[in-house]
Amino acid sequence: MAAAADTFLVGPNSSFRFDTDGNLSTAIDTAKIQVGQSILWRWVTGSHTITNGNGSLDPQAGILFDVPSTSAAPLFTFTFNSAGTFPFFCRPHESFGMKGVVVVSTPAGVPPVAGGNIAIGFTSGPAPNPSRSGVSFGFALREGGRVEAQVLDGQGRVIATVMDRDVEAGSHTEAWDGRTRTGARAPAGIYYLRLRLPGFAGTRRIALAR
Structure with missing residues (x-):
């Protein structure tokens, strides 16, 4: 993987x-990068999350990433694969104003990538959310390859690997049954579903109630 174009502490x-x-x-x-480049967040102190969106009331909050x-x-x-803010x-x-911005631009003279409008990554879920047992989720790939969901x-x-295999x-x-790698029921709390596949890496938040 190429080095990150910029870093947030x-x-x-x-x-x-x-x-x-x-x-x-x-x-x-604010960090300014180009399409296809990456941002690295490096923890220093405290207990935080890195969550995309303008705040907890933003309906798009956590769709791209929501990680501890x-x-x-x-x-x-x-890695940001599309231009935008x-x-x-x-x-x-959030109430302390702990926020940041990444501005992603398209390099001059670079034509759009063919098939760029085809969905990749999460397409639905996790649902139901909150859940008392497990959750299901949908995803899509432009090309076949290795998919890992944890x-x-x-x-x-x-605490659990949902899948780690080649997919067309x-x-x-796919679904997570709400259990850990040992087969025990995961206790109530906040969890994060991390999905990695060719051209995409993202995380969704799960609230598990018992």
């Missing part, structure tokens, strides 16, 4: 900031 100097310019007095830092940033999960990298925030410290707890630890191009559905 998460909670430097015990602050409620995503910092990319080395100046903690900047209210909301803690001592147990100190690094997160996301992508705000993000920390769920537990469930992480709030500390970023993998097209739309698919």
Whole structure:
């Protein structure tokens, strides 16, 4: 994997900031990259999340990524494959203004990628959410390849592997039964469904009730 084009430090100097310019007095830092490049978030202190969207009331919050940033999960990298402005925030410290922005542009003179309008990544779910047992979700691939889906707890630890196998191009559905790798029922709490496939890596939040 190519090196990240820019890095956000998460909670430097015990602050409620995503910092990319080395100046903690900047209210909301912005990173500017090009399509196909990646951003790295590096945890420093505290217990945070990295969640796309303008805030918890944003209906699009968490669709691209919604992951913990803690001592147990100190690094997160996301590759932006489309142009646009992508705000993000920390769920537990939203009221402190812990936010950032990634602006993604298309390099001049580069034509659009053929098939770029074909959906990849999550297409539905996880549902039901909240759930008292398990959840189902949908995803799609432009081309066949390896697909890995894992469930992480709030500390970023993998508690279950839903799938890890080669899948043909097209739309698919899969399900997590709400159990850990040992077969035990996962306790109530917040979990994260992480999906990785060719050209996509994203995370969805799951609220599990018992």
